[in-house]
Amino acid sequence: MSESTLTLLRDVTHWRTGERITLAVEDGVVVPAPRRPGAHARVFEGRGAVVAPGLVDLHVHLREPGQAAKESIETGTRAAAAGGFTSIACMPNTDPIVDTPAWVEWVRRRGEAAAHCNVLPIAAVTVGQKGEQLAPLEALARAGAVAFSDDGRPVTSAAMMRRALEYAKPTGLPIVCHEEDPTLKGDGVMHEGFTATRLGLRGIPAAAESVMCRRDADLAELTGGRVHFAHLSTSASFDALRDAKRRGLRVTGETCPHYWVLTDEAVGDYDTHAKMNPPLRSEADRAACIAAIADGTIDCFATDHAPHTADEKARPFTDAPFGIVGLETALALTLTHLVHPGHLSMTRALELWTDAPRYCFGLPPVSVEAGSPADLVIFDPEAEWTVDPEAFHSKGRNTPFAGWRLKGRVLATLLHGTFTHVAAGVHFERPAAAAAAAR
């Protein structure tokens, strides 16, 4: 299949208008649908499936360089394609830390070579993410970094955060903040509340996150810098973001599917698949999360896809690493737990996975109209399926959703007009061949 082959996406539902349309893709871009397609056109019968711009995830741990036992750029981006993503931003807390232009370049090229989705490297804010010395932010931006983050840990020093915001300003790139006061977190391994008390596990109070959100909002005001809150999980953090917007600050924030689906009760009997940072919070926080999504406080969604090996997650709870995978369940969790119950319209939910994250990182918007790059996702919002971690393309099987029944399934993903994922059971038709067979 050469690049110039015309691909027709027939009888698909436009994600904004809800109209049944036929979409044509040629040479990597969306083109006007021809009246009489040539015999060599490849046809994807949508049967009403929804077509939308490819999803964007601003928060992925691809684990390379250095931690390929957990995930590689190849497997992580393949998982992204399976989840309907065409662009993902990856975090620099690898081994070594991505804090030099050479490593940014390396990650970008590995992503291009894998060719499953656009890989947008995020570079460290401070050298080695140690919080002591600024990384070369300008050079990192020129090498292709789309944002800066010490994710995995906060920038503990307020003075260092101030300098980073000031210094990063000319680049126009946001600083993605993992908000957590390390002294309040202490040795905590889950949300501080009844479940932690019952299990005798050290708690992480909700305030560990929100106090840092408040601090960084104030620093955004002081410096005029661009702050993006990563993976918000608590009611007070949503309030901090709401308040920052009311004050007209250049602050945005994301949340993740597990914060609107699960609570700390999911830890149950020391289930390490419910251990992540920030931790699953209380029922009140979960409700506040849905409210913050519905009222527009939350700017975009992200997965915080954090793969670990089965051995690491098989350790006792306290010793197991934080994090769960998310790329291959994100869209279905959005549809099942936000759209189908009526908290959010389908269009708005898709915006939060497409235009909204692009806006947060200053990336150009993508549409499904003629002339736009053919980075697309096609999904059936009604199809039910059961989450089977063994079927994941990611190396990570660490999901709390194993065995869950979800509604909404990705059928195909296109990157620059090429199919990067086609779900099992989905086939193509060539009109010429079909016509020949009919004769």
Place this chain on the structure above:
Amino acid sequence: MTSDTVAAVPTPPGAGIFSTSETPLGTATVPGDLGAPARSVGAPAAADPRHFLGLEGLSRATLLTLLADAAREREWLKLGEPNRRDLAGLTVVLAFIEDSTRTRTSFEIAAQRLGANTVVFASAASSLNKGETLLDTVRLFEAMGAGLVVVRHPSSGAPAWLARQLGSIGVLNAGDGMHEHPTQGLLDLLTLHDAWQGRFEGRRLAIVGDIAHSRVARSAIAGLTTLGCRVTVCGPGTLIPAEVEELGCDVDTTLEDALAGADGVMALRLQRERMETGLLPTIAEYARLWGLTPERVALLAPDGVVLHPGPVNRGVEMAHEVADGPRSRIFDQVANGVAVRCCVLRRCAQALRRPHGFTVSVAAPR
């Protein structure tokens, strides 16, 4: 060829989900049979009678049976007869990944009194902190034919985790992190059972001190509330864990309030580490506010008793006069420890049902 066309499901998307008007917020109930599968967490290891992992979740009937069995073991132990042969052929591994001479010795004596062989495996947590090495080691003992492993571990949930990983061996929790210390809990119940003439309903126990870090407190709260006894916890605010009332106990802000009219008080051991990590200013202040003095103990009901899991920091958690006073049941607790551990070892061994070799005499001692 038509069968090769796209297998996308023909259902048209519901008109409702494309509308831009958001429906008001409700609880996120999932339609139909969507969502999580039926929950299995917690059930498998905890419900398996081969294991003894905690008092939480044990029924009132089970607890009363355990207490009756433990009381019988105690009668037999008092007779001073030679060791029994009931568990002959059973090897019990005592894996102590955190030092505890008292608990280890108590388990060792109990196992030997029943005729089991004991192997002590002690190691500092630092050399085993990832858990894998402990699992590997216990698997070795399992391969060598050990039937039960008694685990003391600094990490909450470690025994339950081991129980899930292991095939044929039974796991007994001898204290895991800040979670549970169920044999201590059971010996506390037995001590109170004696002091209260077997009646838990309508009674109230005050627990004083470092609730947050105490596995002894969690086991006691679980056991006592199941048996119908009220529990009041009190201590410095920094040592009371979040939402502790949801465990089924009350919280009092002063020791005097907690003690007034209570049928017993359990003082918890205070670790010096709490001062070093900034949770408490000084030991002297703790002793002044939370130490049991003869005057304070007089606030208890007339037959109220004093418990402590030991070892007592005299002059801190309680005065000499209280530790050695008429209300103190501290040495009864220690004696009851062996009986309780006999009872629990026997219970787990009976559940092993091994196809070859080791067989257990199911006849309980008279």
